[in-house]
Amino acid sequence: MKISCDINLRHLTRVEGHGNIRIRIESGAVREASWEVVETPRFFEAMLVGKKWENAPWICARICGICSIGHTLASIRAVENGFGFEPDTQTNRLRLLLKHMETLQSHILHLYFLVAPDFFGTGSILPLVETHPEEVQRAARLKLLANDACDLIGGRRLHPTRTVVGGFTMLPARDELRHLHHRLRAAITDLHRAGELFAGFSIPDFRRETEFVSLHGEKEYPFIGGDLKSSDGVRRKEWEYKEMSNEYCTPQSTAKWARLSRASFAVGALARLNNNFSLLHERARKLAELLQLEPVCHNPFMNNAAQLVECMHVVEDALLLIDRLLAEKPGEPRRKVRPAAGRGVGAVEVPRGILYHMYEFDEDGRIVRADCVIPTAQNHANIQHDIEALAREAAAAGMGDRDIEHFASMLVRSYDPCISCSVH
Amino acid sequence: MPGERNYLGVPAPRPKAAFFELSSCEGCQLQLFNNEATLTEFLSLIEIVRFREVMTGGSDEYAIAFVEGSVTRPDEIERLRAIRGNAELLVALGSCACFGGVNQLKNRFSDPRFAARTVYGDFPVATMEARPLADFVAVDLWIYGCPVKKEEVERIVTDLVVGKKVVHPKYPVCMECKANENICLYDLGEPCLGPITRAGCDAWCPNNRFGCWGCRGPAEGANIAQLEEIMKTRGFSAEAILDRLECFGGFRDVADELRKKTDERGRSPGA
Numbered sequence A: 001m002k003i004s005c006d007i008n009l010r011h012l013t014r015v016e017g018h019g020n021i022r023i024r025i026e027s028g029a030v031r032e033a034s035w036e037v038v039e040t041p042r043f044f045e046a047m048l049v050g051k052k053w054e055n056a057p058w059i060c061a062r063i064c065g066i067c068s069i070g071h072t073l074a075s076i077r078a079v080e081n082g083f084g085f086e087p088d089t090q091t092n093r094l095r096l097l098l099k100h101m102e103t104l105q106s107h108i109l110h111l112y113f114l115v116a117p118d119f120f121g122t123g124s125i126l127p128l129v130e131t132h133p134e135e136v137q138r139a140a141r142l143k144l145l146a147n148d149a150c151d152l153i154g155g156r157r158l159h160p161t162r163t164v165v166g167g168f169t170m171l172p173a174r175d176e177l178r179h180l181h182h183r184l185r186a187a188i189t190d191l192h193r194a195g196e197l198f199a200g201f202s203i204p205d206f207r208r209e210t211e212f213v214s215l216h217g218e219k220e221y222p223f224i225g226g227d228l229k230s231s232d233g234v235r236r237k238e239w240e241y242k243e244m245s246n247e248y249c250t251p252q253s254t255a256k257w258a259r260l261s262r263a264s265f266a267v268g269a270l271a272r273l274n275n276n277f278s279l280l281h282e283r284a285r286k287l288a289e290l291l292q293l294e295p296v297c298h299n300p301f302m303n304n305a306a307q308l309v310e311c312m313h314v315v316e317d318a319l320l321l322i323d324r325l326l327a328e329k330p331g332e333p334r335r336k337v338r339p340a341a342g343r344g345v346g347a348v349e350v351p352r353g354i355l356y357h358m359y360e361f362d363e364d365g366r367i368v369r370a371d372c373v374i375p376t377a378q379n380h381a382n383i384q385h386d387i388e389a390l391a392r393e394a395a396a397a398g399m400g401d402r403d404i405e406h407f408a409s410m411l412v413r414s415y416d417p418c419i420s421c422s423v424h
Numbered sequence B: 001m002p003g004e005r006n007y008l009g010v011p012a013p014r015p016k017a018a019f020f021e022l023s024s025c026e027g028c029q030l031q032l033f034n035n036e037a038t039l040t041e042f043l044s045l046i047e048i049v050r051f052r053e054v055m056t057g058g059s060d061e062y063a064i065a066f067v068e069g070s071v072t073r074p075d076e077i078e079r080l081r082a083i084r085g086n087a088e089l090l091v092a093l094g095s096c097a098c099f100g101g102v103n104q105l106k107n108r109f110s111d112p113r114f115a116a117r118t119v120y121g122d123f124p125v126a127t128m129e130a131r132p133l134a135d136f137v138a139v140d141l142w143i144y145g146c147p148v149k150k151e152e153v154e155r156i157v158t159d160l161v162v163g164k165k166v167v168h169p170k171y172p173v174c175m176e177c178k179a180n181e182n183i184c185l186y187d188l189g190e191p192c193l194g195p196i197t198r199a200g201c202d203a204w205c206p207n208n209r210f211g212c213w214g215c216r217g218p219a220e221g222a223n224i225a226q227l228e229e230i231m232k233t234r235g236f237s238a239e240a241i242l243d244r245l246e247c248f249g250g251f252r253d254v255a256d257e258l259r260k261k262t263d264e265r266g267r268s269p270g271a
């Protein structure tokens, strides 16, 4: 059957920020298929110009309410790299632990609050409070654990207060770290259950060959700093981030777009996992098996499965980090840094993919130029190409309007786009 | 809304509430879901009829509109006016909505196109100065903070629903900080706006050994000249004071004054 449809979805729901989906099919031919970003820009890179280095992490956290910890850490890393400062092991461990808890928090929020309603056929999580109380409680429990851990280490779950250039303003109490360890062990059972739930969902069968970009892990699944890698074989150093992202402006979007070896590439949980699968901890790998997730996976809907696998990985890794922190005497929380002229880049894997902050400083440590490359901005072009492919498949299969709209929305959602952050 | 909630001791329906965001990080909205322990209780207070970030669908019939974010584009003025037209009560949620928030940091450049040029080059984008909601519509209630504190939102919403008058603390953050028996940041060699900033956050930052940046705006009778004096005698630069005063927009007038007096180096690249 040659179908016709005209979908014009303004301000897609259950995503962070404002984006539109437009699909027009006429007698089986795709006339238009587009993903548009209409968010208002906030000009963070300009705001920073003329500001002293100490402002950067505090201001940049506000680029995004969901990944404020990731932005803070990328910003701190860019400043420290710019000044030639190396954080000590204790600081590195605490930062990674904090990062892990943000990943857990964000992935659980996305999987349960934003994605799960699609599979249960509800508009939001609210009806599930009545029909699936156990699942909702599980989600709340995991999210609460992660949020409490962020409070404990970063001072606050959103726009953290303890994270500063040079280290932390204060350290978490050791008995609280022990308590966190207990709760994390209990979370493993919850994540197994979550795995069973998501393994039961029928993931749309869709595949489009894609280039995946992420940090490259040497010995550990990577989250903070290191080399950059693409599944098409490109390798770069952290400070060469621009050659990896190649941002450009397009009339379709107030967020910039990015490309590398092909017309577009993807970042995020699926990209990290595709590029670093062998570095996942044991339980995480088992969970991947249960979810039938194998590298290299080219189905963007499987990003949700990858997120769940990462939840398990970060919980396992957090347990190890706490063991190591408790095995040693606590050191000084922070060390002094000396500002210097230069350029610093910080690459951090935030929940939605690789994030870069770059600052150029004058000799007093005042910012002369700033650049922030956001994961979702890197994904926009790829989402566009996916939507086109999806529209073509839908046209060929003779799908109905409502189904097309449903799948297209789910497709965009599976990227967990953080649109306001991508426009910043 | 007032008067309807209780009829002969029988509780009346929950007020319908909607959530909106203009230019923001969406952090304040997220805060409402960030306290899992009290989430269901909070949800029982009001009936949420629109909340794009977490639900599909929605209705335009609501009594209370919570608006997050500042106004930075002409189309946002239109959206805001429409929301105002629908709502009986409009709440400015968070410092972006109350004062312009971090977004207004770009207003400090004397060349209004500087920000757009820095980020987009010659590529055309629509923008204007970042402004608080009250510059365009009447605001009935302010909830301060970047981010807002969930406990405070819950208290305010409860007061609203039971028809109690909402009151904000008039005293400064220092009072809460001292009650919490924190070591004063000044004694640790760090600057802090606690003496002049409106309390209500329970000294969130100083509790974590981080100086206050004034995200909640001025306390009543805030003596800014005195704070400048304290900071100067402790050896902090005028720039360090200004950085904090201008960060969230709550001290807009003083910050504008101080900026004129301060060393301009690197500060107005748009000049």
Ligand code: SF4
Residues within 6 Å of the ligand: A062, A065, B024, B025, B026, B027, B028, B029, B068, B069, B093, B094, B095, B096, B097, B101, B102, B145, B146, B147, B148
């Ligand atoms: S006030 Fe702060 S937390 Fe709230 S939306 Fe604005 S930037 Fe985000």
Ligand code: SF4
Residues within 6 Å of the ligand: B173, B174, B175, B177, B178, B182, B183, B184, B185, B186, B192, B193, B194, B195, B203, B206, B211, B212
């Ligand atoms: S730390 Fe700040 S808020 Fe606390 S007493 Fe000192 S000046 Fe006041």
Ligand code: SF4
Residues within 6 Å of the ligand: B145, B146, B173, B197, B198, B201, B202, B203, B204, B205, B206, B211, B212, B213, B214, B215, B216, B217
């Ligand atoms: S201590 Fe100051 S900056 Fe921190 S939350 Fe309170 S008012 Fe805002």
